[in-house]
Amino acid sequence: MRAEFIETVTGETDAGAVAALPVPDHYRAAVLLEDEQTMFEGVSMPDRKPADAVHIQEVPTPEPGPGEALIAVMASAVNYNTVWSAMFAPVPTFAFLRRYAKTGGLAARHYQPYHVIGSDLAGVVLRTGPGVRRWKAGDRVVAHCLSVELEHPDGHDDSMLDPEQRIWGFETNYGGLAELALVKANQLMPKAEHLTWEEAASPGLVNSTAYRQLVSHHGAAMKQGDNILIWGAAGGLGSFAVQYALGGGANPICVVSNARKAEVCRRMGAEAVIDRDAEDYRFWTDEHTQNPREWRRFGERIRELTGGEDVDIVFEHPGRETFGASVYVARRGGTVVTCASTSGFLHQFDNRYLWMNVKRILGSHFANYREAWQANRLIQQGRIHPTLSTTYRLEDTGQAIDDLHHNRHQGKVGVLCLAPAENGGVTDPEMRERHLPAIERFRS
Template sequence: MHRLAEFLLDPSAGPEDFARFPLPDTYRAITVHRAEAGIFAGIPSRERDPSLSLHLDQVPVPEVGPGEALVAVMASSVNYNTVWSALFEPQPTFRFLQEYARRRPEGRRHDLPYHVLGSDLAGIVLRTGPGVTRWRPGDSVVGHCLVTELDHPDGHGDPLLDPEARIWGYETNFGGLADLALVKSGQLLPKPAHLTWEEAAVSGLVNSTAYRQLVSANGARMKQGDTVLIWGAAGGLGSYATQYVLAGGGFPVCVVSSPARARLCRAMGAAHVIDREAEGFRFWTDDATPDPREWRRFARRVRELTGGEEPDIVFEHPGRDTFGASVYTVRKGGAVATCASITGAQHLYDNRYLWTRLVRIVGTHFAHHREAWEANRLIAKGRIHPTLSALYPLQETAEAVRAVRDGLRPGKAGVLCLAPSAGLGVTDQELRIRHLPAINRFRTS
């Protein structure tokens, strides 16, 4: 792989050179093992150690099939689905791979004793399979994580409705936390020229998810002037939601968990910030009992900040901890747009506030290809910025996963794969210089 890494940095290499460069037999990859899927049985989630389940393995290079591309991964990132994969919750991801193999012939090669994780990448195309015309070897790309087949009519209005829709690197194999990755060619997008590899790698999943959840016609349909309550507004997903509200002419109400994260939200341009920890908001009296008094106190605090206005939209992703407060706090006729549920998928809320106030709950899940393309375009134009706050080498991915699980850093955790060092990959210095303070905002937090 050292020869490949050196070759990737050669500015004189052209498409023919990339197509001819000999592929290695194996590559480094972060994996979980089927044989270890039960190692955390009976252990609470918070006590599970991802260093016990995550491995840095040498695995065989997969064959590139029709409509696919093999990408040399310069950098990747950790998302919460990597946390779930590493902790084997809510179920081992090998069940997804088995289902893929059962339903589709091409899925059989994904059903292996190991699962290569990771749903983000920034890198360079090495090979393309039959039928690929949009991309060629040598192209600098980022990847989004939706894999669709579109054999079923339900997917042709919204590809997320395709019964065969899957999340790459979570529900499929050969993900991006590796030196090489196998993707459908439709997952690829142009790499933003003003960003380094590691900056470009962190946005794919969270940026596209925030775009669909807030902006898209498939999400909350945010409009100019909307007040939007954003939980975890300086986190991996919330930091992009905050930017979309501001870029779209809305008014974010940012909920965070520390003074440092409050400062980040204000630095992004948010005027209304609630430090949930400092103000002592606890929405449950015990594990089984929500506390409506805290919902009311929280809603009053939001109205104090907004001059009496209730949120038009709540950007929900914590799930169990906050969902009851979200339904109570949103305005009459408003929308609670929800995904992820990282604190638990079993939500409790008072349905009176849903039905009598005509509130909509909008479920969203990642984004389809067009939404991902539009979200990436906004990054490429410098309107939305990566929120990279920490960078790890591939061999320290378990530490990165632990940091994401424990919420130790704001923004996103990046992972260097084939890139030998940080700071490489920029081809538009002029645009970069214009936006450098915003690009670095989370790195200096």
């Protein structure tokens, strides 16, 4: 895009200057191509190379319809749904786009031979469609990834129950890994003034997900004193769960995969940390057989760290690899709350430990607008901090996704889109200075 366009949307200009900018008819984006969706057929999941499926190319700019906004994207981030998208697994995302398009109206334009991916952004409102009153051109915003229609009554108690609920940039088109993005206006939230563009873009999906999963009454409803087992505690999702546990007076037991990640958890303030590789936990003896002896050894280690207590809540997201152990180690009457399955979707566990000990398994998927707003408010207040470790350019999105796929990352991996360099977008340097050690503790 032209330098003057970038300078206007990133600078300290008024709304009129942004509103007067001509909207480009095309923009650069990280896309998947429909005619490549079978490229990994016959290749095992660990051996797939998601970077091979990601292309940076120009796509036509969509016009914001009623209740929508077009955003100039300064920065974005990658999540595990970005990895799944680029591996065309468990199904190619074009199936989602096709299904959405069949609902008609403005949804029809989401089915294209390309899919602009990405479920995080920080940027500037460029245009709004009819009926949008809360937001205007020039507003600095972040976006959460819940897309809902709310035409069905089920969505009006908790919008996550809307039958037409989708994840933007995964089950819809025009996502955040791009120079422009199309969102519904009720996805927008204020950008934290003390954060850079890339820092502000990184919490969206994982912060809101962890908030609902642990804090909300729709999730585990964590309380003071709870012992909480957090898998992948130095990763994008787990790093926010640790912060919510500590901030809410609970006791996180952090499970990580190496000493470097263990140290990051200690820098966040966690005292109980399990390095699963160093302690060599093997929950499966082979591809088909779990090892209950390892569950028991793991439970004994947890009790060593908690003074003899089992965990009240298990913060689950690895899925198949860990789920049997999670059900086993939860206390009598405890809760396993799960939001993902990064190691596999088909879970196995010994049901005796669930039913005879009155435990429960609770599904949790992203967050509704209220929960996402509350989670973002804590970011704005400096009570919860981004966990950004590395930032790539848009043209290197494939490498960023590959880092997640191979677990080479810690915290979140960011992507600069229109932002010309890192460290831009801060409008409250005094607040930033007060929180800088916490903001930067995940930096490589």
